[in-house]
Amino acid sequence: MSELSMNDIKFLPGVGPKRAELLNKELGIYSYEDLLYYFPYKYIDRTHTYTIREITGTMPYIQLRGKIVSYDTQGEGHKRRLSALFADGTGTIELVWFKGIKYIQDRYKPGREYTLFGRPTMFGSRINIAHPEIDPVDTDTDADGGLQPYYTTTEKMKSHFLNSKAIQKIMTALWKAVPRSIPETLPAAVIQRARVMFLGEALRNVHFPQSTDLLRRAQMRLKFEELFYLQLNILRYSRQRMRRLGGFPFKTIGEVFNRFYNECLPFALTGAQKRVLKEIRADVGSGRQMNRLLQGDVGSGKTLVALMSMLMAIDNGYQACMMAPTEILAAQHYETLRPLVEPLGLRIELLTGSTRKRERDSIDAGLRSGEVKIIVGTHALIEDTVVFANLGFVVIDEQHRFGVEQRSRLWRKNDRPPHVLVMTATPIPRTLAMTLYGDLDVSVIDELPPGRKPVTTIHRYDNRRAELYASIRRQIEQGRQVYIVYPLIQESEKIDLKNLEDGYKTISEVFPEYTVCMVHGRMKPAEKEAEMQRFVSGEAHIMVATTVIEVGVNVPNASVMVIENAERFGLSQLHQLRGRVGRGADQSYCVLVTSHKLSEDTRKRIETMVRTNDGFEISEADLQLRGPGDMEGTQQSGIAFNLRIANIAKDGQILQFARDIAGEVLDDDPDLAKPENYVLTRQLSKIFHKKVDFSLIS
Ligand code: ADP
């Protein structure tokens, strides 16, 4: 490949300096190699052209060839649509556009011959094709039919006639210019083991597919390779770390754990809680350092698992800490844990930014002497002034609010890194977890404590408030409490705050007989705490709030969660908010209030919420809708998601396969020192030239 990466595209026939500059600036393509790895985003099957007479309402994407007979527009404003009659000699079909009306009419003229591509849909007895793709019939590239690749190009490129077709022509020239045999980038043994195509054949078929089958195999090879190197890189570091770092061995399950389990536990553990505790027990007993992600939906009982794990540490002479992303959440954890821990004769403390100096001094002393067994807190725990006698176990709640660097600082609080349990209520799909935290073991609590009723989720348009208020009133009359949440997003903070305050006024006016409290992130901690407390104590019936209540707050009597402007929230955020209700024995409701105008994606988000309570299904849907780069937490993770062809959301099986094979390679040759594996180290350093130390992730 080295030669190909040296060849400047401007010397390629049909490119030249002008186009080369466009390719440089718009797509970051400089060399022959860059271009060769610029893959089509889709293919159109030109092997068959249908006739209009053959069309039924249940076909996938099909190709037609014919002429536009006439245009017609209907409706006004945003309801305006354009339709066209398209004929091919066997019949006519209607084409429809809801956007880009002027552009379409200017560009595609009645009477000229076009190739059309789209999906026929049935409307009653009529069939139409919405937003079809239209190309002028071009005898040059269409002559041989087959699968035609489509390349992404930018507006600027298009305006210089560098469209997908032009790229296709350049690709043809490139293919003539590259050497007959393109050097392999995978070792022969891996190719054989994975049964994938050779690189040269794959590159050829991805740009010039000989058949659907060969295209599929070409894509498979290229996706496999991409994911293989991603996994090889992660596994190489994590295995090195495992060899390098031992963990504190917790030899016994001791008195404290047993006493808690037998005498203090107020209910029976769920099967899932027991299973996860066994997994943790095995880890901390192994002599290796545990690094485990605990996934479980809100209310699934993670906190209890965390507590019992911390008791294992205490039984073995270590201290434990629990870190939460906000003061409110830390305080709530502390309030939950204290009554469970103090009867065991253990000292537990809370440390946050607002802990008073005198108290803080006492806590610091207790941590140094080892008298404080469990400390709950916020980022304050990370500070260098916090010194432990013997920290052995760390619980991190809602991990993706902590950066990698912050987490690694906790590791340095003892001469070996403590065991780490990361809890998250936003389940990360397995495929993503594997990529983000390749070295993290994953435990899942997939069972809710008995007696919980699933939350019923309802979608309401914001012009039907009277009904909404009536149902809120009915719930309060039955003794329940209600959350009303408003979005608060940084850029529009002032407007949002006004929305929230207006909302508070309106609600207070609509419900004069009830007490309404208000909580938002701009309040002073003490003020916020006081307002929150009014709701927790039951004095306030309605809490108007921003997403500050997203994590943690636990008020079992609250049975209704109204989310205003629900279109402005992401799926996982909506799910988190919904998790605030449904904690008691009563039927709970989540009402998503939106305007009428919803984008396709928003509609899908709302539908997903209404359909399911399953956090995993929701995070899968989130991943599909947003792509992994946008998932919460991936930004700080230090892994760039610039995959060229593989898709973390869709290629989970290939990812797993690639990971298994990468693991086998490392089993055989941990340092990749064998001559036949030279290509691996070369590719790794080429792909991951910006060295990320994966061992520090989580
Ligand atoms: P999470 O942290 O996963 O959101 P919590 O640990 O806060 O969930 O648990 C939610 C509620 O369920 C708490 O009130 C807790 O006491 C209770 N709980 C936890 N485990 C059980 C169980 N096995 N049986 C009954 N209730 C449980």
Ligand code: MG
């Ligand atoms: Mg919790």
